[in-house]
Amino acid sequence: MNLDLRTMMVMIAVLSFLFSILLAVASLHARGVQGLRHWALASFCISLGSSIALPNLHAGQGWPVVAGAALLAAGSTTQLAGIQAFKGEACHIRWMIAVVVAVGFFSYWFSLVHINIQFRAIANSLVFGAINFTCARALLIRLPTPERTAHWLTGASFAVLSLIYASRAIAIYSAPPGTYTLFSPMLINPVMFLAGSVIQLFLTFGFILMVNYRMASQLENLATTDALTGAWNRRSLELELQRMLARSQRRQEPMSVVMLDVDHFKLINDSHGHRAGDEVLRQLTARARLEIRRDDYLARYGGEEFCLLLPGTTELDAHQLAERLRRIQAEQTVDWRGTPINSSISIGIASSEHTGLNGDALLEAADAALYRAKQTGRNRAETFSQFRISPA
Ligand SMILES: Nc1nc2c(ncn2[C@@H]2O[C@H](COP(=O)(O)OP(=O)(O)OP(=O)(O)O)[C@@H](O)[C@H]2O)c(=O)[nH]1
Structure with missing residues (x-):
């Protein structure tokens, strides 16, 4: 597949930056709904992480790659925190920090100490796959009736992303040792980058749709129920x-x-x-x-x-x-x-x-x-x- 990884990385960075602005603006008008600010921050982290890693993408080594990977992990975990906040659940901030530190550590270790890009890519794919799987699970189980469709769209996008990460880990693991780089002629890398940018788009629309459905059901509640007792009006x-x-x-x-x-x-x-x-x-x-x-x-x-x-x-x-x-x-x-x-x-x-x-x-x-x-x-x-x- 003739897709330039650098161009796609630029696309992810630019799109994520635009999405962070869009989500931040939406959060100004949906004060009663939690999660939007987390998702805006998450998009910004993804944009920053992609931009920082970009100049060193070809070498696949060095501090910018470590910082980029840690920021991408921060973005992914903040998306999960946003989902938890949206659902009114407690956010496990210690787990989030642990995941970001783990990704930073793998990236540091395999990029600067024992250089092994293959191991780094497998470890990070597994961690990102797990975070996206957790997001999908949080959205797809116990679907609230009025927000069902929006949850489906967003949850399915996370599920696809987690499958892509899992396939990438398997594909890289199956490659002959010492031969793998980001630019190896493997289909999975362009697929991951392309899906990454398209799915960020779906996720952003999904988040906004979820908020939209939530606000519509809150409005309907206000119009149909008695605020004091919760009985119908x-x-x-x-x-x-x-x-x-x-x-x-x-x-x-x-x-x-x-x-x-x-x-x-x-x-x-x-x-x-x-x-x-x-x-x-x-x-x-x-x-x-x-x-x-x-x-x-x-x-x-x-x-x-x-x-x-x-x-x-x-x-x-x-x-x-x-x-x-x-x-x-x-x-x-x-x-x-x-x-x-x-x-x-x-x-x-x-x-x-x-x-x-x-x-x-x-x-x-x-x-x-x-x-x-x-x-x-x-x-x-x-x-x-x-x-x-x-x-x-
Ligand atoms: N605390 C509270 N009082 C309310 C609410 N809505 C109405 N009221 C009060 O309910 C009272 C109803 O009084 P009345 O219509 O005289 O009836 P009552 O005292 O229950 O007498 P009977 O119905 O004849 O037994 C009024 O004092 C209203 O101000 C509310 O949402 N909260």
Whole structure:
């Protein structure tokens, strides 16, 4: 293959430098997402490492080669640190330093003490292959659903790079002893340099795509969930209600709506403070989450009022769940800075068995039943059907 290694090395240096600027600029606009700054720094190290090693590339010896290899290792390990930061995991800085020192040491030893370019190339290929494999593994296992595609692209690029390094180690190991240099007529070297520059491009796009997906999902979260409790918000509830009604219609099954409201919540706020009130709402959400099924839907309807959508659930079953929630809330206290806070909830239940599969009718009926629970003493669960049959 007639590819000039020096030209490709220049290409890697220039492209990596441009990528470092691109990633640094992107990091200014994605402050809530970790990792971009690591990746910008990594690209800069790769660019600097390639530039420093460039003048001595042909001889393959001397301090510039040692410094270049150590910088390339620093770049690779910083890419891994970026992935760990992006995933919110701890970064193992000692391992990173150990890898950079090991690469620097191999390069020093085999370039300046016992000159053996073949051994140096095998050792470094194995280390770089291992780092890239670790990056691929970190990206490809336990893929988060909204970022799946971006993780795939980046993880696959790292996996290809690690395969190329492994093949290079094998190819160099198989070469007759003492014959190998970077410019030996072996296909693997131009392949590695070409893939190196192309894959840096893929990695940069992959990182930016990962950040893009993360920000899009954060925005969607902000738009669909309640910041205080993490429950769905009212807007999402209304959309989900329509979807659930259509599904219930198709399957010819009932669905129920349950409205919950904390009793005398104003008093809790007034006695213990607004933050204590917030904690009561958070714990109520957490408890309710533990009791409901996977396909049930819990939303904060407003203030201290919550709404549960229960697909495939009859009024009787919804009432049993409501009673369970009511009992748990009445029995458990919230510990607020050493002071126990007791609270109770009133609950209104409505089922499509009595209102038909109509969203507004279901919500209104559950609300009316909740009103009745409040009127008849609070800490109660009332069903709409009961109250229609025997109005107060
Ligand atoms: N801490 C806190 N309080 C909130 C929040 N949203 C609404 N509130 C308060 O909830 C209280 C609701 O009071 P009311 O509507 O009078 O109801 P209540 O005191 O629970 O009385 P009943 O519902 O009749 O039992 C108001 O004081 C609101 O300020 C919130 O996010 N956090």
